[in-house]
Amino acid sequence: MAVPTQDLPARVRIYEVGARDGLQNEKATVPTEVKAEFIRRLADAGLTTIEATSFVHPKWVPQLADAEQLYPQVADLPVALPVLVPNERGLDRALALGARHVAVFASATESFAKANLNRTVDESLAMFEPVVRRAKDAGSAVRGYVSMCFGDPWEGPVPVHQVVRVCKALRDMGCDELSLGDTIGVATPGHVQSLLAGLNEEGVPTSALGVHFHDTYGQALSNTLAALQHGVATVDASAGGLGGCPYAKSATGNLATEDLVWMLQGLGIDTGVDLGRLTATSVWMAGRLGRPSPSRTVKALGTTTQSHQE
């Protein structure tokens, strides 16, 4: 009964952000051993790209202050384990531990660049330039996150050309992949497709693009469908729907990996993920955090792994 809609990719790479983006936004600090177990379980569920932690200064993100302790505990897993690096100091820390995949995080808007990085957009791009160059020289793959690609809590709708400018700058620096973030979850499918088309027109190929949607207004999965229909084959998601962003108003709820996998399975799109194992992992993590998962699929499947999906 799985009938692909037009021109969908045959395979989607899920870029799992729960262990970083999710746990970063928990009030309670999760023990390092629990984080490591979470990542191991995600890998066991079939996820092949699992963002592990962040080398932001512990003062800003105390929840991930154990990056040096955590990374070596999972480094042997046969999966890609990207880490966030805000600057050269963060890169040094990541490379010293043998990280092979790093990510910088830019903003499409001045307001959020100021709020999140305390810099203008151009100042932040200048900060990233040596990070990207040195990471590439060290043999690392580099992802560039771009926040506020659709709307911004201070500035309202974000023009496509403004996002394209930041994306091109990151590509010119050497970023292998960009992740287009709808940080406050306001995007709708037509806007998604017009941004993707705008990027293509300016020479950024769809193959270099991932999407990162939030479910603040319930739009994450329909926006993902629109991106898949444009050919996007890398989708960010968070196991159990963990996460958000403490510096952005209304930035609740990453797209839940389980809800994404349910749709992709139904569409006959390969992900390599075992939905039962993944759901069990999110139920386990919810137990550690002391609150239920916001993922609708996790709620529906509960602790069982049965489903009637076609």
Place this chain on the structure above:
Amino acid sequence: MAVPTQDLPARVRIYEVGARDGLQNEKATVPTEVKAEFIRRLADAGLTTIEATSFVHPKWVPQLADAEQLYPQVADLPVALPVLVPNERGLDRALALGARHVAVFASATESFAKANLNRTVDESLAMFEPVVRRAKDAGSAVRGYVSMCFGDPWEGPVPVHQVVRVCKALRDMGCDELSLGDTIGVATPGHVQSLLAGLNEEGVPTSALGVHFHDTYGQALSNTLAALQHGVATVDASAGGLGGCPYAKSATGNLATEDLVWMLQGLGIDTGVDLGRLTATSVWMAGRLGRPSPSRTVKALGTTTQSHQE
């Protein structure tokens, strides 16, 4: 920034089911006056089709046992106010009150026909035949609901041809419109489009079809997008996401009208609905019910009506 994706309808009629499908599934019985106020507020928010109540025997749905008292309180509203009628007795009650839009409810599967109607599929169709004929003779428009169009908790995936058979039977009886229900929320976009294509092939035009998705696995809005891309222009939704079905396992969460309106506004599709007023209505109703709305848009907008949507 609103850029329609391919071939979307210019206008969508939202068929609001919160006052019936939503309140029917509340444990507490809502006072008649509150129901009437809810319907008036929904009309004031711009909804033009508001399912008001059900003339099922009060023994089965005690929450709507006040249909005779409620209907006259809202009958003067300048909107369509469909009511459910399970049989000729229910139709008599509805017509006696002046109802001009009625709906029968069939099942695509034997298991759910038995559970919900205590009849086989064919027996239930035979029961509806005189209801539809007499309703049409009385000048009423008739909608046919079809439950379990995608998956069934007892039978698993439901073959397209099985759904098509029931839909054709209802059309042959004279139903003006059919509502394709994903009662347990398992559908995915490819399956939606293949069912719609299957119906078209057998002579059921898209213009006679509405869709009714549940968010059990978070799929309701992406399935709606797939249906819109097929040309469907009638979408069932429930203000604040109220509702479900007490007789179907895991049948949680109708598509929230607010989440739907957010997407349609972004796509530049006209609905006539004022999202601020609608959200305020759902917040008000949640207060009466004593629990928060499950709609993500209602949660995000809260009691304010501000939004940064483009």
